[in-house]
Amino acid sequence: MAGGSAGGAPTALRLVLGKRLQELRESAGLSFEEAAQALDVTHATIRRMEKAQVGLKVPYVEKLLRIYGVTDQGEIDAFLSLAREANQPGWWHRYRDVLPDWFSAFVSLESEADQIRAYEPHYVPGLLQTEAYATSVLRAGMPHAPAGEIERLVALRMGRQEVLERKQPPLLWLVLDETVLRRPIGHPHVMRAQISRLIEATALPHVRLQVMPFAAGLHPAMYGPFHLFRFPLPELPDVACAENLVGAAYYDQRDDVSAFREALDRMCAQAAPVHRTEAILSGIRKEI
Structure with missing residues (x-):
């Protein structure tokens, strides 16, 4: 995340799980490349998972946990349950069109x-x-946007409050x-x-x-x-x-x-x- 644009929408829980995966990988003494080879993906995929820049694919997470030496099935199941929860879209997902x-x-x-x-x-x-102020600000910042898009963005802004x-x-x-x-x-x-x-x-x-x-x-x-x-x-x-x-x-x-x-x-x-x-x-x- 540092210094660059975020890809997707990391939730706090996904950030925590990504950090935990990083700690487990480092404790196991594995590099990004070695972890990626086990999943048959690029090392960038592992980096993005740890930085919460992509969703946590449950099969990938399960395999990584075992590679990193996690053997307790209860611990694995609990982690996977949190991964599924972290991947759920937030309320703002319904505004993804704008x-x-x-x-x-x-x-x-x-x-x-x-x-x-x-x-x-x-x-x-x-x-x-206020709603009127938000409408004026968005119209000024997006002069070519259709009225419907501005209305959706104002609704999103009111929802954030x-x-x-x-x-x-x-x-x-x-x-x-x-x-x-x-x-x-x-x-x-x-x-x-x-x-x-x-x-x-x-x-x-x-x-x-x-x-x-x-x-x-x-x-x-x-x-x-x-x-x-x-x-x-x-x-x-x-x-x-x-x-x-x-x-x-x-x-x-x-x-x-x-x-x-x-x-x-x-x-x-x-x-x-x-x-x-x-x-x-x-x-x-x-x-x-």
Whole structure:
């Protein structure tokens, strides 16, 4: 996953199982090539399985477990049961007609994280967008898309927001550049409603919003938007996602993720404190 676009949509469970397969292979003293030879596949297939970039074919997994020295049938059956569960499509699969693979991965990680942190310099992140605001953003970003596709993508975006309504929702901690709040998007009433939505979000115990004011000057994340995901499963590393015009790059190597985390920590220290956010938003809303 590190440094490249994700293929398919890895779930947290699939990432855990891939990591476990890597540990078993290394404990058995086998190389990628040796494991691949046993399955009569390329070494790249083994790499992709371990990085959760492809689905876990149950016959392949069973054979690998035996090659790696797992002899307890109960342990094998339990692993295979988890592999089947990990291969089940998420709720967003019904939007696959409009959902690119790189963003399927994003929605999967977003759905399974227990902490989501982000910096956004351009527009309100999807988890807090109103329907009208989301429609305006998608139309601007996809000027040639038919109306039906935009409607499907808006519906997907609204569906993603249900993660914040779960019994145990993730912590959502966002740093928004002041530009996000002052750039006109849609009719003025669209922006007023969107800022009202953000004000409502500040009252939620699992949402923290901070505004990076113009007056703060330069900061460590001038390069663009990014997200950090943390998961409840201790076997999973944190994952950073940096979007670009045609996709996204996902990073899970410690040094890479640490660079994103340090930048965000510095920005949180520079940005207006959380307790000031509601007043800032209310002031901007009055100006629209």
